[in-house]
Amino acid sequence: MPISPVPELIAELAAGRMVILVDEEDRENEGDLVLAADHVTPEAINFMARFGRGLICLTLTRDRCERLRLPPMATRNGTQHGTAFTVSIEAATGVTTGISAADRARTIQAAVARDAQPSDLVQPGHIFPLQAKDGGVLMRAGHTExxxxxxxxxxxxxxx
Structure with a gap:
């Protein structure tokens, strides 16, 4: 399968579709399912859980993490690539157990809402935010950024 050019990825994300973001063989050598969080649905979360078979993460800027008062998951990040996990989150309202696709979509919607506040979320939860470095991929060549x-x-x- 050929690698798509960046403008094609941008068009897919703008249309609310998922893309597979891959990195270099000498880095993590993996692909992540990526969807602009503005377009999250229970169906998209179900697809990620069923076919991605990994954690459902949410990339956020440092400013958003600070505004939502999401501290780092670990005080000393010892991971090889410095992936900046915050504490896991759950929507404070509108969810049941938190694990269903609908509940996880609701949690992401709560976290990315324009007027989101710390009180909109509780910890721990079933969504794993990742804090992007300021400056994006120019500062860290990671899937988060x-x-x-x-x-x-x-x-x-x-x-x-």
Whole structure:
């Protein structure tokens, strides 16, 4: 399967579709399912959980993490690539157990709402936010930063 050019990825994200974001063989050598968070649906979360088979993460800017008062998951990040996990989150209202696709979509919607406040979320939860470095992929060549950067280029909020 050929690698798509960046303008094609941007168009897909702007249209509310998922893309597979891959990195270099000498880095993590993996692909992540990426969707601009503005377009999240229970169906998209179900697809990610069923076919991605990993954690459902949410890329957020440092400013958004600070506004939502999301502290780092670990005080000392010892991961090889410095992936900046925050504490996991759940929507404070509108969810049941938090694990269903609908509940996880609702949590993402609560976190990325334009007027989101810390009281809109509780910890721990079933969504795992990742804090992007200021400056995006120019400062760190990670999927976290690429998700935020691509979402902005697609005309969406800097969340994926």
């Amino acid at each position: 690429a998700g935020c950067d691509l979402a902005v280029m697609a005309g969406c909020s800097p969340t994926a």
